[in-house]
Every structure is written in C-alpha cells, then in structure tokens.
Amino acid sequence: MRKTWSIALAIAILAAGAAAAAPAGAAPEASRETVKWGPCPADAAAPGLECSTIKVPLDYDDPGGKRIDIAISRLASKNPGQRRGVLLTNPGGPSAGLKFPADLRTAKMPQAVLDSYDLIGFDPRGMAHSTPVTCDLTPEQSAVGNVPPYARDAADVAKRAEQSKAIARHCATSKSAWMLPHVSTANTARDMDSIRAALGEKKISFAGYSWGTHLGAVYTTLYPQRSDRIMLDSNVGPDGWDYANDRLYAQGFDDRFPDFAKFAAAGSATYGLGSTPEQITAKYFDLAARLDKAPVRDIDGPTFRMLTYGFLFSDAGMPLVAKIWQALDKDQPLPPLGPGEVPGVENLVSGRYYMICNDSRWPGSVGTYQRTVAIDRLRHPMFGAAGANVQPCAFWSAPADPPVRVGDRGPSTVLMLQNQRDAATPLAGAEKLRRAFGDRARMVTVDAGGHGVYPYVGNKCADTAATTFLLTGQRPKHDLACAAEPR
Structure with a gap:
C-alpha cells in the first residue's frame, strides 16, 4: 500500500460590491506594525529573499481579539529610482507562497518588472509558516489532492462519500478547529490588506495564478480603491473553487488531451502507443478499461486517469505520461513519478479543505453526486466522473461568511491571462470571470496548452501585454487573442 500512496501523493502535489470607503475589517493604518526583514525559513530560502511575520486578526469582525501569524517575504527591487511600489504574489493552490517571488525570478520574470516592484510573497492563513491548521489526516487521506x-459507478461515489465524511469530521475536531470558521478567501484577502498597511503602501499591485486569481478578484472587489494593477493568470470562475469549478475539470481534460494525443502520435516510434491522435485517444480508453478490471503495478483505472490528467498541466509532463502509458501497456516497471513522502503535505491538504469548503456551499446529498457523476461520465467520458465526484466540502459545517460576489464595480485595472487549453483552470471558467468583471477587465487568451501563461509559456504577444500592463498600467483596448508561437 505504501507504493500506491506514493503514487497518489505525486498526483496530489501536482496541482460583495465595491465601495469607495474601506470595508469592515480593513487594517487600521495608524496602528500598523513595523515589518522587520530577516532570513527566510530553510524551505523558502533563496538569494535576495527576505522574510518576516506580521500579526493579523483571526476574526476581522473582532479586530481587538485573538491574532494569528502571517508569514511574508520580499524580493526587493535593486533599482530604487525605478521602483514604483509592491507587487503581492500568489501561486495558487491554495498553497504556501513565501518562496514564490524567487520562483517568478527563476521563471524569467522580466528584469524591468523586478526593478519596478518589491515582489511580496506570503503563506495564506492556515498554511506553512503562517499559523497552521491541521485535519489530523492519515497519509492515505492526505494523498487525494485537488481532484x-x-x-466508475455509484458504489465508487458512495465509498468516496464515506471517506469524505471522515475527513470533514477530522477537520471539525482537530486541534486547530478553533480556526475553522475564519480560514476563507475573503479573510485571506483581508490579510493582504493588512500586509499592504504593514508595508506602508496606499495601494498594492497583485499577480495571482490559478486559485490566486480568485483571491485577487476578491481583493479588488473588497478593496477597489486600494487595487493598483491586478494581473490574474489561469483563471477560476467568479464563484471560486466550488462544486461547479470541480466539474469543469472534465472540460479542461477534454480541451487539453488533444495536445498530448498529437505529441504521442508524433513519437510513435519511441512510445508505440499509436501513430495518429485517434489511435492515442483509443489507447486511453483501452488502458483505462483494462486497468479497471485488473490493476497493473498498483495502478488501477482511476489512478491511471488521474496520472494522465495531473501530468498534463505542462508540456514538460507529456514524455512522462507517454512513458507511464508504455509501461502499463507492456506491464513493465514504471518510470519515477515524483516525490514520496513530502514534508508539510498534511498541512497543505488540510489548509485547502479549510479554505475551499468554507468559501461556498456544496451539495450535501450523496445521491446528487451519484447523479452528476453519471451525467458527466457520459458528457465527458475521459474525466467527468472524477471532477463530479464528492469532496469533504459536502459534509462541512456552514460557511462562516457569505461569499464575496465579484462584479463590475470599481476601477478598470484588471488584466486576465489565459491559455485556451488549460486542464486545471479551463477557458470556460475564465470566460465567466471575464463576464463578471465587465469593463473592469481585459483578457488575453493564448493559443497554447497547460497551466500558467506569464512568464511560463514564452508567448511574445502575451508576455508583451502582461509586461506593459505591470510597467505602465496600459491594457489592450479590447480583449486580445494571441496566436500560437514556436517554442
């Protein structure tokens, strides 16, 4: 069972109206603390990166009450004459973001952007070096990540429902359950404003990716007049990570898989999986059916589907997917799939449950999930029965606060970036967010696959639009479609 858990863990690792006045819970400017920068924790250390911790209210409705830690980092501009402010960053997840400014530098964020801003990272409340939460999960419970x-049938849904009930119960009774009502995207956005106040900034710019796009959308909805330049890359819908968002994974897989089919067909001499995209697609269904009946090397049908999905988040994962298929097809040893036991994974998974389950109401009836799984298995036979399956959120206590309604009130200072074929945050969700923002946003859509646009894809059209926005505040006059470019 340990090998099966390690494989599952590899998959888990891979993935209010606006008002001019500050909303309730805003950080009081006069009482902000002084940030003292120092060395970063070992797991977030990087050249030039400094770290600190600030105190924020556990409950922003009770600002004088209990306080918790938020760990922050800074990659300071080395060009004081060019520096214009701070750029808060979030890598998505929800996950730790303390090292993310350095990761953006490694990913070749343009030097002009690094000169123009202090890049600020932070671990969201409940996660990593901020005051952490736990659900006291077993390794097996921690191994099921975002999806x-x-x-395969109604019995599988019922089995997962029992597992999900146990996880929800663990979270509700854990030693950090006192934080449970207060870990949410809205409160994380309020923490961002506390960071802004602690840094002495009147406004902040923001670069958020994946779930971080929802965080940025919520921040600029709660604090429109404190939002400078808001860049959102690989977007979830306006309602964030709810059940509808989970079901979109099926569309994301459908959008993305043809890229892999073309890759594997072009490499038919190497992988032997088929010489046309149609043959590769047929091989997917053949392997899934065979593994449903008889697992090979601890890989059953559901795990095979999840491995294929998770490793297609970037083009770099395609050779590994092809090698996995090849090994399963011929009953050969599997290639290395990634890390085994990873420090902090229990907190990562627990923190995600706290955040997403508090943000919205999920259907509570197992029968509802059995029906939607059956529907999505037919509509999206490749992956629909995964995205529609039940999560612990179905058995969660009611959210503490109503969700923030993202809308079109506020300054037009949002730029959205989106790949056309993103398995994790499909274009369909981004288009919903774009409509919700109205004229507040412009969207740059790239004819590319994978999760993450800037600076990851290397598309000159999209990179120019993003860099120009961050440096000058200028957005395209209209939504922009960027053609595919050779890589």
Missing part, C-alpha cells in the same frame, strides 16, 4: 478519484 477526487474517478468514480
């Missing part, structure tokens, strides 16, 4: 397993 539940593919449900």
Whole structure:
C-alpha cells in the first residue's frame, strides 16, 4: 500500500460590491506594525529573499481579539529610482507562497518588472509558516489532492462519500478547529490588506495564478480603491473553487488531451502507443478499461486517469505520461513519478479543505453526486466522473461568511491571462470571470496548452501585454487573442 500512496501523493502535489470607503475589517493604518526583514525559513530560502511575520486578526469582525501569524517575504527591487511600489504574489493552490517571488525570478520574470516592484510573497492563513491548521489526516487521506478519484459507478461515489465524511469530521475536531470558521478567501484577502498597511503602501499591485486569481478578484472587489494593477493568470470562475469549478475539470481534460494525443502520435516510434491522435485517444480508453478490471503495478483505472490528467498541466509532463502509458501497456516497471513522502503535505491538504469548503456551499446529498457523476461520465467520458465526484466540502459545517460576489464595480485595472487549453483552470471558467468583471477587465487568451501563461509559456504577444500592463498600467483596448508561437 505504501507504493500506491506514493503514487497518489505525486498526483496530489501536482496541482460583495465595491465601495469607495474601506470595508469592515480593513487594517487600521495608524496602528500598523513595523515589518522587520530577516532570513527566510530553510524551505523558502533563496538569494535576495527576505522574510518576516506580521500579526493579523483571526476574526476581522473582532479586530481587538485573538491574532494569528502571517508569514511574508520580499524580493526587493535593486533599482530604487525605478521602483514604483509592491507587487503581492500568489501561486495558487491554495498553497504556501513565501518562496514564490524567487520562483517568478527563476521563471524569467522580466528584469524591468523586478526593478519596478518589491515582489511580496506570503503563506495564506492556515498554511506553512503562517499559523497552521491541521485535519489530523492519515497519509492515505492526505494523498487525494485537488481532484477526487474517478468514480466508475455509484458504489465508487458512495465509498468516496464515506471517506469524505471522515475527513470533514477530522477537520471539525482537530486541534486547530478553533480556526475553522475564519480560514476563507475573503479573510485571506483581508490579510493582504493588512500586509499592504504593514508595508506602508496606499495601494498594492497583485499577480495571482490559478486559485490566486480568485483571491485577487476578491481583493479588488473588497478593496477597489486600494487595487493598483491586478494581473490574474489561469483563471477560476467568479464563484471560486466550488462544486461547479470541480466539474469543469472534465472540460479542461477534454480541451487539453488533444495536445498530448498529437505529441504521442508524433513519437510513435519511441512510445508505440499509436501513430495518429485517434489511435492515442483509443489507447486511453483501452488502458483505462483494462486497468479497471485488473490493476497493473498498483495502478488501477482511476489512478491511471488521474496520472494522465495531473501530468498534463505542462508540456514538460507529456514524455512522462507517454512513458507511464508504455509501461502499463507492456506491464513493465514504471518510470519515477515524483516525490514520496513530502514534508508539510498534511498541512497543505488540510489548509485547502479549510479554505475551499468554507468559501461556498456544496451539495450535501450523496445521491446528487451519484447523479452528476453519471451525467458527466457520459458528457465527458475521459474525466467527468472524477471532477463530479464528492469532496469533504459536502459534509462541512456552514460557511462562516457569505461569499464575496465579484462584479463590475470599481476601477478598470484588471488584466486576465489565459491559455485556451488549460486542464486545471479551463477557458470556460475564465470566460465567466471575464463576464463578471465587465469593463473592469481585459483578457488575453493564448493559443497554447497547460497551466500558467506569464512568464511560463514564452508567448511574445502575451508576455508583451502582461509586461506593459505591470510597467505602465496600459491594457489592450479590447480583449486580445494571441496566436500560437514556436517554442
């Protein structure tokens, strides 16, 4: 069972109206603390990166009450004459973001952007070096990450429901359950404003990716007049990570898989999986059906589908997917799939449950999930029965606060970036967010696959639009479609 858990863990690792006055819970400017920068924790250390911790209210409705830690980092501009402010960053997840400014530098964020801003990272409340939460999960419970397993039938949904009930119960009774009502995207956005106040900034710019796009959308909805330049890359819908968002994974897989089919067909001499995209697609269904009946090397049908999905978040994962398929097809040893036991994974998974389950109401009836799984298995046979499957959020206590409604009130200072074929945050969700923002946003869509646009894809059209926005505040006059470019 340890090998099966290690494989699952590899998958888990891979993935209010606006008002001019500050909303309730805003950080009081006069009482802000002084940030003292120093060395970063070992797991976030990087050249030039400094770290600190600030105190924020656990409950922003009770600002004088209990306080918790938020760990922050800074990659300071080395060009004081060019520096214009701070750029808060978030890598998505929800996950730790303390090292993310350095990661953006490594990913070749343009030097002009690094000169223009202090890049600020932070661990969201409940996660990593901020005051952490736990659900006291077993390794097996921690191994299922963002996406539940593919449900082959109603019995699989019922089995997953029992597992999800146990996880929700663990979270509700854990030693950090006192934080449970207060870990949410809205409160994380309020923490961002506390960071802004602690840094002495009147406004902040923001670069958020994946779930971080929802965080940025919520921040600029709660604090429109404190939002400078808001760049959102690989976007979830306006309602954030709810059940509808989970079901979109099926569309994301459908959008992305043809890229892999073309890759594997072009490499038919190497992988032997088929010489046309149609043959590669047929091989997917053949392997899934065979593994449903008889697992090979601890890989069953649901795990095979999840491995294929998770490793297609970037083009760099395609050779590994092809090698996995090849090994399973011929009953050969599997290639290395990634890390085994990873420090902090229990907190990562627990923190995600706290955040997403508090943000919205999920259906509570197991029968509802059995019906939607059956529907999505037919509509999206490749992956629909995974995205529609049940999560612990179905058995969660009611959210503490109503969700923030993202809308079109506020300054037009949002730039959205989106790949056309993103398995994790499909274009369909981004288009919903774009409509919700109205004229507040412009969207740059790239004819590319994978999760993450800037500076990851290397598309000159999209990179120019993003860099120009961050440096000058200028957005395209209209939504922009960027053609595919050779890589």
